[in-house]
Amino acid sequence: MPVSLLVEPDGVIVGQYAQCFAALGEAFVSLPNERGLAVQLAACPVDLLFLGPSLSHRTVVEICRQIREGDHAAHPKIILTLTGATADLTEVDPYIDDYIRYPFAQPELKARLRNRLPPTSIVANGPGRARLFSSPALGNNIVTDDALRLNEAFLNSIYEGINLNVFIIEVVGENDFVISGANPAHVKHTGLAAKDLLDKNIDDLAVQGLLTREAADNLKVKYQLCVTSGQTIEYEETVVLHGGITSRWLTHLAPVADAQGKVFRIIGSSMDITELKEVEQHLIESRWLLRQQNELLQSILDSPEGIIIFSLDTHYCYKAFTISHQETMKAIWGVDIKVGMNMLDLIKDAEDRRKAHHNFDRALQGQQFAIDEEYGDNNLNRSFWENRYSPMYSQQKEIVGLTVFVTDILERKNHELALSESLNVVNHQNHRLLNFAYIVSHNLRSHTSNITGLIDELEAATSEQEKAELIQYLHQTSHLLNETIQDLNDVVAVQTSKQLKIEKLYLSSYVSKALLILNEQILTKKAIIHDNIPPQTAFSYNPSYLESIVFNLLSNALKYSHPDRQPEISLNYFLDETGVPVLQICDNGQGIDLEKHGENLYGMYKTFHNHPDARGIGLFITKNQVEAMGGNIKVESTPGKGTTFNIYLT
């Protein structure tokens, strides 16, 4: 864009030029004298050179020669500013392309700018080129009066309409300032009416209480600085207006000097920057907050014990992850993860991979959810995690990935397991207690009620023989009652034993011991015993329980043998599919109808055969002992064919 250059030493005149150029939207530079002109012409594309009114005739001739005869790349059109005084232009006219009369109105300047010569025509300019001055100068004079009015109206409209405080201060003396003007914006913004301000001395405002003394003194310092320096000054100030509203202003003071350079007036303008300052402050605070949050986030991400977070893109590839996640992946699957790796490729367990894939897809479909899951290497590092899945959105609200927040809940799961285990124990205890209460109520009662009945009959009996018979029954009953109480004692012993003695026991020696005690029955029944227990089979158990369990089951197998065939009993020992040691005792005896008696099988005093020795206490105690050792007992049976008991030892 072409630039206009003015050479003029008077700052006020330069200011007037500048204002017009600015209003026309034209680029403009100025120099106070001819020094530096060559540099300026070389630096930017100057197409109009205005020679100011304050230049001496000699300087004008000097500049014109320099431009027209010098070796410059640019050949600007030269416009000489004329003042009212007539001057001899014969010497300079050959160099001058146009004239303008000072003071001029904006349209006149605009006309000069519009008449810019096409660049090619400038080349031909030289001292020989003739130009007449008279007529344009006359014409300009007529236009100037109109233009001045226009210019004033224009400036007035700016003064009135601009949303910027403009005020005029007359410099009356040193530190003595009188307000001579304040535009509507000033009145609006300060709330001070023009009549309260105009022709008032700054000190008057303080006396009237429109300004504090301090504020008035501050203003005077600034105004005086502007006066003494003769420079435009700019500063920010806080203004407390009546009503206590504090606002922040950017103020600009421009000095107006007379011909001697004495500043007699200050044109001030102020802009309310309160909001701007608030926004700036808010911005600073936001930045600070953001930085803090960033630091916090970073510290979370970098903390080795911190929460585990990772995010994946729509192809399950890592976008970001915390150090803790990196370490977890290393610990569980032995992989060093990196951004861009597909996470599904790293999960080595097929079932875990399927589970993860499914959950990732749910999140990628926009679901947000949390699940407790078990992940990890089957043998070593299987652990429980609570995983919170969330979809990740772009600014356009499209799902671009997912984020998973992981919490290690192994400890919580262990607590849950322990709790459910204790609940089981409590339930078992409760069941046993109920059973025990039932036993007490049923068995002791039947004996005591019999005793009562017998005594009643004894009292009513008439013959000695009848009395003797009843006493005989009374003896029997008291014997049975004794036996029942003994049984209950045994049961209580199993139920209440807290700390059981545990030793390493060889199963075979306990089997031999039981067979020895049962030897007579085995011989009588001609029973065949298949002892398939490996000789060195050993495990940790309570000795008296193992003795009782083996004896009870063997004795039952013999007792309930089938009348039509030779009894066969086999003893086996093996580990089940989960590695639990099992003692198995199979017989070919009468069997038990499990559909009918299943739930009562281990109940106390439950008998299922017409055997004279059946007392219904053995299996009850056996089951209690097995369970007290942390194992359990299972039975399979077919009536008429036989029974198999499996004792799970742990």
Next chain:
Amino acid sequence: MNHSKSIFIVDDDRIYQLVMAKIMSRLDPSVQINSYLDGSDALEAIAGNLAKGAPLPELIFLDINMPNMDGWDFLDSFLGLAPEPTTRVYLTSSSVAFEDKHKAMLYPSIKQFLIKPIPKETLIEVMKTIL
């Protein structure tokens, strides 16, 4: 009435049978009391009676818990032999289990659920029903 009243006691407790029999004989010496240790024994006796054209017992005191054939099994078989018997059945037990009482209501033949020991007054009331 050309025959004496017949009462069955079905219970695996011998002493209880004996005491019951003694009390009832004293209350009414004319009644004929038959005791059985197991449901199947009692059932056999009833089947025998029916075969001979002899009448059913007027009263049965039936224990629920018996090792071989328990009270419920006996009752089902008995109703199989005599679908609408005139016999009054009294269930007896030492313990009160709620589900047993519930089940007893399904059998119209069961007149009452008696808890052992049966008070003498109750026994007198029961005896009166067959006089």
